[in-house]
Amino acid sequence: xxxxxxxxxxxxxxxxxxxxxxxxxxxxxxxxxxxxxxxxxxxxxxxxxxxxxxxxxxxxxxxxxxxxxxxxxxxxxxxxxxxxxxxxxxxxxxxxxxxxxxxxxxxxxxxxxxxxxxxxxxxxxxxxxxxxxxxxxxxxxxxxxxxxxxxxxxxxxxxxxxxxxxxxxxxxxxxxxxxxxxxxxxxxxxxxxxxxxxxxxxxxxxxxxxxxxxxxxxxxxxxxxxxxxxxxxxxxxxxxxxxxxxxxxxxxxxxxxxxxxxxxxxxxxxxxxxxxxxxxxxxxxxxxxxxxxxxxxxxxxxxxxxxxxxxxxxxxxxxxxxxxxxxxxxxxxxxxxxxxxxxxxxxxxxxxxxxxxxxxxxxxxxxxxxxxxxxxxxxxxxxxxxxxxxxxxxxxxxxxxxxxxxxxxxxxxxxxxxxxxxxxxxxxxxxxxxxxxxxxxxxxxxxxxxxxxxxxxxxxxxxxxxxxxxxxxxxxxxxxxxxxxxxxxxxxxxxxxxxxxxxxxxxxxxxxxxxxxxx
Numbered sequence: 001x002x003x004x005x006x007x008x009x010x011x012x013x014x015x016x017x018x019x020x021x022x023x024x025x026x027x028x029x030x031x032x033x034x035x036x037x038x039x040x041x042x043x044x045x046x047x048x049x050x051x052x053x054x055x056x057x058x059x060x061x062x063x064x065x066x067x068x069x070x071x072x073x074x075x076x077x078x079x080x081x082x083x084x085x086x087x088x089x090x091x092x093x094x095x096x097x098x099x100x101x102x103x104x105x106x107x108x109x110x111x112x113x114x115x116x117x118x119x120x121x122x123x124x125x126x127x128x129x130x131x132x133x134x135x136x137x138x139x140x141x142x143x144x145x146x147x148x149x150x151x152x153x154x155x156x157x158x159x160x161x162x163x164x165x166x167x168x169x170x171x172x173x174x175x176x177x178x179x180x181x182x183x184x185x186x187x188x189x190x191x192x193x194x195x196x197x198x199x200x201x202x203x204x205x206x207x208x209x210x211x212x213x214x215x216x217x218x219x220x221x222x223x224x225x226x227x228x229x230x231x232x233x234x235x236x237x238x239x240x241x242x243x244x245x246x247x248x249x250x251x252x253x254x255x256x257x258x259x260x261x262x263x264x265x266x267x268x269x270x271x272x273x274x275x276x277x278x279x280x281x282x283x284x285x286x287x288x289x290x291x292x293x294x295x296x297x298x299x300x301x302x303x304x305x306x307x308x309x310x311x312x313x314x315x316x317x318x319x320x321x322x323x324x325x326x327x328x329x330x331x332x333x334x335x336x337x338x339x340x341x342x343x344x345x346x347x348x349x350x351x352x353x354x355x356x357x358x359x360x361x362x363x364x365x366x367x368x369x370x371x372x373x374x375x376x377x378x379x380x381x382x383x384x385x386x387x388x389x390x391x392x393x394x395x396x397x398x399x400x401x402x403x404x405x406x407x408x409x410x411x412x413x414x415x416x417x418x419x420x421x422x423x424x425x426x427x428x429x430x431x432x433x434x435x436x437x438x439x440x441x442x443x444x445x446x447x448x449x450x451x452x453x454x455x456x457x458x459x460x461x462x463x464x465x466x467x468x469x470x471x472x473x474x475x476x477x478x479x480x481x482x483x484x485x486x487x488x489x490x491x492x493x494x495x496x497x498x499x500x501x502x503x504x505x506x507x508x509x510x511x512x513x514x515x516x517x518x519x
Contacts, residue, residue: 001145001146002443002444003022003259003443004146004519005130006022006110006261006486008025009024009025009110009261012065014067014070014202019069019070019202021068021261023260023261066260069198071214110487112485115132115479115481117477125150127150127164128146128189130145131146131480133440134477136454136466136468136472138460145441145442148439148440149431149433149439151167151434152435154174154432156426157413158374159276159377160277160409160411160413161183161412162182163373164180165374172432177378178375181372181373182353184354189519190352190409195408195409197254198248198405201402201403203233207219221246223246224245224247225244226238226243227240234400234401235400235402236400237395237400239287239398243395243396245392247391248392250274255275255388262444274387276299276300277351277353278350278351278389278391278406278408279351281346281347281403281404282347282393282404283347283402283403284344284346284401285342285345285399285402286398287342288398288399291397292339292341293310293339293395293397294310294347295307296392296393297392297393298350299319299351299389300389301319305319306326306394309336310339311339312336312338314337315328316331316356316366319390331356331366332367332369333364335364336365345361346403347359354369354372355370356368374430381427413446413452415452424452424453424454425451436474437471438470438471438472451470456468481517482517483516485515
């Protein structure tokens with residue numbers, strides 16, 4: 001469920017841009033019974049290391065973890081704890097193999113949560129609830145996932161989004177593609193699901209300098225019209241040209257739906273797909289009051305919009321991929337505001353789930369929603385699936401931009417072969433839910449074992465009539481609503497904690513600042 005909820009993990013801080021993020025670890029690889037740990041990391045050449053350690057508290061640190069902001073390859077000696085390497089023997093070859101240096105940070109425990117256990121006995125579950133339930137494969141473990149499909153609905157995943165057909169009034173059968181529409185997340189839930197693409201406040205200190213085997217880092221924001229200074233966290237336009245344009249170059253890892261928490265992702269075509277649901281934020285300070293304006297552009301060709309803000313004017317335009325021009329459209333909400341020289345305006349544009357919203361200083365001033373069906377989405381996805389989104393800023397008049405940040409929406413992956421897209425609720429295999437049946441997915445779609453991949457039901461449950469991929473009402477245990485103990489930390493750093501017994505340094509210090517309601 002990362003990044004909404006975290007399992008066992010350790011902290012990583014990028015030494016180049018300063019971003020601190022969490023890295024997943026697999027506690028199931030530990031064999032605590034005989035206190036032997038099998039190394040699962042890789043050496044500098046990318047080869048798997050196989051060795052045994054007599055330390056049940058240690059976890060292997062892969063040779064490199066890539067920063068999700070600047071893509072810097074962080075090595076074990078650059079972890080926050082500055083761990084010293086441990087020498088192990090690679091046991092792949094006879095005679096014990098070669099000695100290899102590895103780094104072994106201790107894991108922080110996962111989040112502990114409070115659950116409203118009897119809520120669903122008196123109230124119906126809502127889409128997007130984070131639910132706790134008995135897993136439907138053997139009914140032995142409790143799972144926590146996000147509720148996606150409700151009884152009677154037809155559910156389908158298309159190009160990262162959820163499409164839902166309402167229950168039929170004439171019988172229990174699949175809704176036609178023209179009757180399945182995109183499921184939009186409420187604002188408070190959507191705000192909790194944005195995932196970082198690039199934050200210009202986290203500007204790397206090594207711009208243009210060699211990074212070993214990596215290419216030197218360059219700011220992905222590039223000036224394509226006018227004279228801009230993009231060499232730091234504050235970007236400025238001199239205003240001498242009629243129009244200044246900044247474009248975000250979608251290359252390397254940017255806008256692909258992978259997480260720093262995972263570090264790597266399954267090797268499939270779907271993993272390489274490019275996200276088109278984005279949020280762009282910036283603080284705009286016009287330094288020339290005459291005819292100052294700023295426009296933001298977000299989206300793939302068939303879902304690309306431009307919002308332009310100027311003094312007492314606010315304009316929305318949609319891109320026509322055939323004519324290759326923007327044409328004005330009328331939003332359902334429009335509230336222009338005054339623009340003054342040397343005043344800072346905090347702007348935010350979102351283009352997600354076929355809805356465009358624009359905020360000025362935290363207030364929603366523009367909204368445009370498209371009624372979008374699965375039939376339209378399938379046709380559109382076949383064209384735009386691996387096409388880069390257009391992300392740019394256009395300025396008239398001298399100005400400064402700060403707090404420039406780009407984020408992407410959660411992207412639900414197909415579970416099966418990306419060529420056939422035939423997994424449960426996939427593009428070619430929509431799921432029809434019967435009465436008292438629910439469909440749940442994990443937020444960490446690349447790693448989640450959820451309704452897409454539950455392929456069987458244990459033979460001992462045959463008499464319950466359960467179907468693979470669904471959660472029956474009787475298995476619902478409650479709604480997760482609060483993280484009361486976020487990822488307990490050990491009070492002593494690893495460098496000291498390793499010298500004392502584990503019981504002397506237990507993970508009993510919660511990150512109190514991360515206590516939160518679950519959205």
